[in-house]
Amino acid sequence: MNTKSMIGFAVSLSLAMVAVPSQAGDSGKDLDAKTAMIVKRDFRDKGIAKATRVNQDELQAACSKYVDKLPKKLKAKLEDKEAEAIKWPADGKFMGDWKAGEKLAQSGKGMTWKDKEEDPRGGNCYNCHQLSATEIAYGTIGPSLLHFGKERGYGEDIQRYAYARIYNAKAGNACANMPRFGHMGILTEAQMKDLVALLLDPESPVNK
Amino acid sequence: MNTNQIFKAVMVLALSGSLTAVAEEKAVTDSQRIEQYREMISDGNPAEFDEMRGEELWKTAGGPKNASLEKCDLGKGKGVVKGAYAEMPRYFKDTKKVQDLESRLLTCMTTLQGIPEEQITAKPFASDKKESDISSLTTYVVGQSKGMKMKVSTKHPKVKEAYEIGKRIFNYRAGPYDFACSTCHATSGVRIRMQDLPNMRSSKKDAQTAYTGWPAYRVSQGLTRSFQWRLNDCFRQQRFPEPKYASEATIALTTFLAVNANGAEYVGPGLKR
Numbered sequence: 001m002n003t004k005s006m007i008g009f010a011v012s013l014s015l016a017m018v019a020v021p022s023q024a025g026d027s028g029k030d031l032d033a034k035t036a037m038i039v040k041r042d043f044r045d046k047g048i049a050k051a052t053r054v055n056q057d058e059l060q061a062a063c064s065k066y067v068d069k070l071p072k073k074l075k076a077k078l079e080d081k082e083a084e085a086i087k088w089p090a091d092g093k094f095m096g097d098w099k100a101g102e103k104l105a106q107s108g109k110g111m112t113w114k115d116k117e118e119d120p121r122g123g124n125c126y127n128c129h130q131l132s133a134t135e136i137a138y139g140t141i142g143p144s145l146l147h148f149g150k151e152r153g154y155g156e157d158i159q160r161y162a163y164a165r166i167y168n169a170k171a172g173n174a175c176a177n178m179p180r181f182g183h184m185g186i187l188t189e190a191q192m193k194d195l196v197a198l199l200l201d202p203e204s205p206v207n208k
Numbered sequence: 209m210n211t212n213q214i215f216k217a218v219m220v221l222a223l224s225g226s227l228t229a230v231a232e233e234k235a236v237t238d239s240q241r242i243e244q245y246r247e248m249i250s251d252g253n254p255a256e257f258d259e260m261r262g263e264e265l266w267k268t269a270g271g272p273k274n275a276s277l278e279k280c281d282l283g284k285g286k287g288v289v290k291g292a293y294a295e296m297p298r299y300f301k302d303t304k305k306v307q308d309l310e311s312r313l314l315t316c317m318t319t320l321q322g323i324p325e326e327q328i329t330a331k332p333f334a335s336d337k338k339e340s341d342i343s344s345l346t347t348y349v350v351g352q353s354k355g356m357k358m359k360v361s362t363k364h365p366k367v368k369e370a371y372e373i374g375k376r377i378f379n380y381r382a383g384p385y386d387f388a389c390s391t392c393h394a395t396s397g398v399r400i401r402m403q404d405l406p407n408m409r410s411s412k413k414d415a416q417t418a419y420t421g422w423p424a425y426r427v428s429q430g431l432t433r434s435f436q437w438r439l440n441d442c443f444r445q446q447r448f449p450e451p452k453y454a455s456e457a458t459i460a461l462t463t464f465l466a467v468n469a470n471g472a473e474y475v476g477p478g479l480k481r
Contacts, residue, residue, distance in 0.1 A: 035376040042457035046450035053383045060381040111447045139400040179385040
């Protein structure tokens with residue numbers, strides 16, 4: 001074995017060790033590639049939902065490949081990257097109007113191929129979370145947020161935390177189920193502030 | 209008012225009655241309520257009208273070639289409808305493809321009857337305004353597997369591959385909301401609002417119940433919906449673009465879900481809220 005082939009051997013050995021099989025089997029990589037090809041070919045534009053939506057960003061691709069269980073290093077790297085991209089409110093304030101927040105939380109509308117670009121978008125919150133005690137039709141995919149402020153306090157640090165979580169839940173947990181409402185441009189800054197107020201205004205029904 | 213509309217009106221009345229009655233008992237959950245009205249009308253699922261329409265279409269000569277579908281091979285030989293759906297998707301030698309029921313019907317309608325494919329796929333789903341032939345045919349064929357055990361074979365390497373690709377599509381996160389099928393359907397015991405969600409990735413029982421109840425009559429829409437429709441509407445809510453009708457992506461995903469339902473009794477066409 002000459003030097004060159006030894007290096008080649010060492011490189012391929014280390015590559016083999018790094019390549020964690022994602023979705024089982026030796027042919028996993030081929031199947032990943034074939035799946036990507038099929039998905040790109042078999043979805044088409046409909047209304048505002050353009051075919052390009054199936055193109056994954058780095059985070060979506062990684063979470064799909066590892067079925068939401070990322071290797072530690074990659075998880076930390078992706079979370080840092082998402083956190084760095086958070087755009088904080090220019091006025092430094094996080095609190096909006098909880099009443100507007102409650103309305104937003106109730107609505108699951110927006111961004112499907114049946115919706116128009118200009119249609120108001122909802123926060124989808126009750127689809128997955130318990131919030132106000134009076135709303136019993138809440139989903140359970142996410143944790144209960146009832147008494148969010150009452151249990152955690154109403155300070156600016158927690159406001160900042162809530163804003164970041166809504167803006168980009170993936171900054172805290174790379175493969176979280178929750179959409180990245182700010183990062184992906186689903187909600188506006190003002191809307192996200194209204195949701196922070198729903199969670200953290202002492203007068204909000206969430207804290208009653 | 210035609211028979212279907214009358215039936216629909218009676219159903220809605222019966223349902224709203226039962227819902228009001230049970231709403232007073234707070235302990236009754238939404239899923240129990242749905243189960244209750246399923247039982248109540250199990251003797252007469254309006255999907256039966258669609259089955260009858262589909263059977264008529266199957267047996268009647270039509271299309272440019274003026275042929276019926278009685279020579280259509282759904283995998284168990286020409287014209288054999290009984291039990292065909294419980295073994296689909298499967299590999300077909302003539303097309304060299306894995307096909308679900310709807311893509312196979314598409315093949316038969318184009319080859320035997322000479323109907324142009326685009327004419328069928330332009331509007332493959334029924335609406336209030338217009339019935340869909342391929343959808344009714346689907347309802348008829350699935351009804352002929354009622355009571356049979358789901359038995360989708362993965363022996364053929366192409367079916368095995370479709371299953372693997374389907375699994376990947378199930379976990380494929382994309383779009384503005386980062387959703388995959390798995391976002392909502394890979395955890396047990398969770399719900400969206402009041403709607404219970406089946407865990408189709410890791411609960412055998414959930415996977416079986418969810419799959420074997422489709423196609424189904426949707427009470428809220430007054431229409432019988434095919435499995436391709438079910439997937440289409442899931443992708444809409446996922447904020448994805450539209451999956452092409454009877455495409456390889458939808459067939460692969462269907463293969464994944466159907467194989468996971470193996471062993472269960474097929475009970476469709478079902479009845480959903």
